[in-house]
Amino acid sequence: xxxxxxxxxxxxxxxxxxxxxxxxxxxxxxxxxxxxxxxxxxxxxxxxxxxxxxxxxxxxxxxxxxxxxxxxxxxxxxxxxxxxxxxxxxxxxxxxxxxxxxxxxxxxxxxxxxxxxxxxxxxxxxxxxxxxxxxxxxxxxxxxxxxxxxxxxxxxxxxxxxxxxxxxxxxxxxxxxxxxxxxxxxxxxxxxxxxxxxxxxxxxxxxxxxxxxxxxxxxxxxxxxxxxxxxxxxxxxxxxxxxxxxxxxxxxxxxxxxxx
Amino acid sequence: xxxxxxxxxxxxxxxxxxxxxxxxxxxxxxxxxxxxxxxxxxxxxxxxxxxxxxxxxxxxxxxxxxxxxxxxxxxxxxxxxxxxxxxxxxxxxxxxxxxxxxxxxxxxxxxxxxxxxxxxxxxxxxxxxxxxxxxxxxxxxxxxxxxxxxxxxxxxxxxxxxxxxxxxxxxxxxxxxxxxxxxxxxxxxxxxxxxxxxxxxxxxxxxxxxxxxxxxxxxxxxxxxxxxxxxxxxxxxxxxxxxxxxxxxxxxxxxxxxxxxxxxxxxxxxxxxxxxxxxxxxxxxxxxxxxxxxxxx
Numbered sequence: 001x002x003x004x005x006x007x008x009x010x011x012x013x014x015x016x017x018x019x020x021x022x023x024x025x026x027x028x029x030x031x032x033x034x035x036x037x038x039x040x041x042x043x044x045x046x047x048x049x050x051x052x053x054x055x056x057x058x059x060x061x062x063x064x065x066x067x068x069x070x071x072x073x074x075x076x077x078x079x080x081x082x083x084x085x086x087x088x089x090x091x092x093x094x095x096x097x098x099x100x101x102x103x104x105x106x107x108x109x110x111x112x113x114x115x116x117x118x119x120x121x122x123x124x125x126x127x128x129x130x131x132x133x134x135x136x137x138x139x140x141x142x143x144x145x146x147x148x149x150x151x152x153x154x155x156x157x158x159x160x161x162x163x164x165x166x167x168x169x170x171x172x173x174x175x176x177x178x179x180x181x182x183x184x185x186x187x188x189x190x191x192x193x194x195x196x197x198x199x200x201x202x203x204x205x206x207x208x209x210x211x212x213x214x215x216x217x218x219x220x221x222x223x224x225x226x227x228x229x230x231x232x233x234x235x236x237x238x239x240x241x242x243x244x245x246x247x248x249x250x251x252x253x254x255x256x257x258x259x260x
Numbered sequence: 261x262x263x264x265x266x267x268x269x270x271x272x273x274x275x276x277x278x279x280x281x282x283x284x285x286x287x288x289x290x291x292x293x294x295x296x297x298x299x300x301x302x303x304x305x306x307x308x309x310x311x312x313x314x315x316x317x318x319x320x321x322x323x324x325x326x327x328x329x330x331x332x333x334x335x336x337x338x339x340x341x342x343x344x345x346x347x348x349x350x351x352x353x354x355x356x357x358x359x360x361x362x363x364x365x366x367x368x369x370x371x372x373x374x375x376x377x378x379x380x381x382x383x384x385x386x387x388x389x390x391x392x393x394x395x396x397x398x399x400x401x402x403x404x405x406x407x408x409x410x411x412x413x414x415x416x417x418x419x420x421x422x423x424x425x426x427x428x429x430x431x432x433x434x435x436x437x438x439x440x441x442x443x444x445x446x447x448x449x450x451x452x453x454x455x456x457x458x459x460x461x462x463x464x465x466x467x468x469x470x471x472x473x474x475x476x477x478x479x480x481x482x483x484x485x486x487x488x489x490x491x492x493x494x495x496x497x498x499x500x501x502x503x504x505x506x507x508x509x510x511x512x513x514x515x516x517x518x519x520x521x522x523x524x525x526x527x528x529x530x531x532x533x534x535x536x537x538x539x540x541x542x543x544x545x546x547x548x549x550x551x552x553x554x555x556x557x
Contacts (some may be wrong), residue, residue, distance in 0.1 A: 004364055005465070011357030018354065019380045019436065022391035029394060038399035082278035089271055097282035105494030105538055107511055108293075108531045109286070111518050115296055115528070116289035118306065135285040138278055167270035196384045198497060203518065216386045220393060220501060232387040243382045247375070 023236065030229035037226060047230040057231060060215035063126060064195050067211060071133035072191035078134070079141025079190070080183050084175075086142065087149040098139045109136060110203035117204065124206025132204040133194040140193060141186035144250060148182025185250030192242045195235075297323055297528035305522025323525040327533065333513070337533070340509040343424075344492040347431040348439075351488045352481065354432070355439035359480075360473075362440075363447035374444065381437040389501050392430045396420040396502075419504075426502040431492050438487035446480025447473075479549040486545035490538040510534050 029037050033044035051057060086095055101109055113132045117124055156178070160170040176183075198213040205214060212235060219228050298319050300308040308318050327333050362373045380388065395402055398421065407417035420426060450473065458468045496511025503509075510530060517527030 004361065008357050008361055012361040015354045015358040015436070016376065018433065019377065022388065022395060022433065023380060023383060025394055026387060026391045036399055037394040037397060039401070078278040078281055081274040085271070085275040085278070089275065091275065094275060094279050094282075097279065097286060101282075101286055103539070103542065104535050105491065105531075107494050107496060107514055108290070108535050111514060111527060111531055112289035112293040113285070114518060115524060116285075116292055119292065131285055135282065138282060142278070167266060167273075192382065196382075198385050213384060213386050216384070216390070217497075217501075220386070220390050224390075224393065228390060232384065232390065236383045236387060239382050239384065240379070243379070 026229050027233045027236070029226055030233045032226060032229075035225060037224065037229070047226045050225075050227050051230045051234075054227065056210065057212075057215055057227075060210040060212050063210060064212040067126060067130045067133060068191045068194040070130045071137055071194040072187050074130075075134045075137035075190045076141050076183060076187040079138045079186055080145050080179075082138060082142035083145030083149060083182075083186075084171075087146050098142050101136050102139050106136075106199045107203075110200040113200070114203040124204060125209045128204045128206070129201050129209065129211065132200050133197060136197075136200060137190035137193055141183075141190050144186040144189060145179060145182045148179045148185075148250065152178050181249040185246040188242045188246040188249075192239055192246075196239065293528045294532060296524050297532055299525050301523045301525050305524070307524055323523075323529040326526060327529050333530070336508060336510055336513055337537075340493055340511075343428060343431060343509060344489045346428055347435060347492045348485050348488045350428070350432045351436050351439040352443075352484065354436055355443050355484065359440050359443035359447050362444050363450070374441075377437050377440045381434075385434065385497065386501075388434055389430055389498055392426060392433065392502060393421060396426050396429070421502065422504045424503070424507055427499050427507050430498045430502050431495065434498070435488040435492055438491070439484035442483035442487065443477065443480040446477050446483075450476055482545045482549040486542050490542055493538060494534050 028040070030047055031043050031045070032040055033046065034041040082094060082098055085091060086098065109132070113128070113135070114124075116122075117128045122128060152175075157170050157175050160174045161167070165173070195211075196213065198217065201211050201214060202217070205211065210218075212231070216228060216231065219225070296307060298321065299310070300318050300320065300322065302308045310318055312318060358377065362370060362377075365373055394400060397403065398419065403420050406420065410417060454472055454476075455468050458472055463471065494511050495509065496515050499507040499509045499512055500515070514527055514530045514534070517523050517530060521527075
């Protein structure tokens with residue numbers, strides 16, 4: 001290990017504090033017995049109780065959950081196919097379509113889908129949001145699955161084919177079980193991205209449909225109450241659990257070294 | 261079925277579904293938007309009919325001309341670029357010590373320290389903006405401290421929230437991980453022997469950093485700068501929530517065109533200019549970084 005100056009430690013601690021103190025404040029104030037997010041008054045669970053009775057927020061959470069499940073389900077199937085295709089074949093168009101939505105500004109994806117749905121007379125709502133989420137989740141799943149395939153012994157699949165398995169059976173009984181951790185990690189990642197997405201949802205949801213991020217947005221734009229802290233804390237907890245699960249299933253995702 | 265035909269079938273079975281989906285829900289909308297930028301807005305928003313009553317085709321560059329000739333739009337672009345530049349610089353300043361520390365840590369702690377940088381990135385984007393609403397709020401400790409200090413010098417109080425300052429702090433906050441990761445990936449590969457040799461030859465810590473570590477880290481710096489600058493350029497939620505009336509950036513302008521003014525052609529022009537600018541920047545950053553890497557090799 002190299003020698004490190006105390007200044008380096010000090011600077012790094014400042015940077016870590018910068019990353020974590022804001023989030024901690026949100027969590028701490030969710031238990032604060034005061035309407036103002038200004039100073040600590042006393043402990044309460046009132047904001048969680050308010051949240052449990054907030055019909056609009058619960059509906060938003062339900063919508064987010066449904067969209068998240070559908071979007072992660074479909075994008076996992078399509079993304080796994082894309083990861084497999086990019087690993088096995090030399091393709092031109094597919095890799096561009098996989099990486100482009102990740103590389104271009106999010107707002108472009110949002111507004112172009114808005115034009116697209118409106119021109120097709122497609123009613124904006126849960127379905128349009130789910131379709132949009134699938135489009136941006138496929139790439140992330142594909143990348144995770146391809147990384148998993150890159151670390152896999154492809155001769156196993158070939159052996160299965162030589163022994164007479166059809167391509168479908170070789171995939172079903174050999175490849176799929178081997179890449180399963182990558183597939184599940186991709187699904188969890190897609191679910192997290194979907195449930196957290198604000199920008200693309202903002203443009204494709206239309207007036208009547210509300211997801212959790214949209215509900216949080218209108219609350220902090222109009223009237224901030226510590227109920228926002230409560231819903232934020234729960235959402236952070238959910239995201240944290242999903243990401244830890246994804247990281248355990250596919251360590252290469254979060255490791256400092258290895259194939260990316 | 262012959263083996264060859266079955267192979268081709270397998271290839272199509274896995275390639276076609278995702279390809280088709282992305283063609284319909286990504287490529288087609290993007291192309292439609294490019295076309296929309298050459299059309300005229302309808303009276304009540306959206307697009308005018310492609311062929312009008314006189315049978316004239318509605319294709320023009322009016323919206324592009326408007327973007328170039330009305331200086332206010334260029335000013336918004338310049339302002340966005342300025343915010344993104346300042347964000348990139350501050351991210352670099354904060355990320356460098358962090359990446360150095362992680363790169364020089366033992367194997368055991370490296371993954372953990374890195375995970376700690378990535379983790380906040382996975383919490384909801386709006387929550388991270390909201391956190392700064394609390395910290396910078398007029399009744400919070402920070403505002404009281406700042407304005408109390410200002411009062412000592414007889415200066416009038418300043419609002420921290422709904423200001424350019426709030427926008428910049430939050431821009432740095434949400435983009436910091438994007439700078440740390442590529443920088444770390446680069447620093448981790450540096451050869452300690454170079455620094456030892458420099459020390460033996462009498463270079464002090466300052467010289468070792470500026471003559472060896474920093475030049476070698478430039479590919480990582482360029483990659484990080486691109487990853488921060490591009491999303492920062494197109495952001496709309498942060499100025500929308502934390503900014504004052506002065507802090508209208510490109511993202512806010514695009515949102516206005518689509519949801520308020522409903523001038524789709526002009527909104528499309530703004531989105532296309534933003535995307536082209538972002539892609540050109542990303543491309544040149546990649547080019548510079550690759551050239552740097554080749555020179556080092």
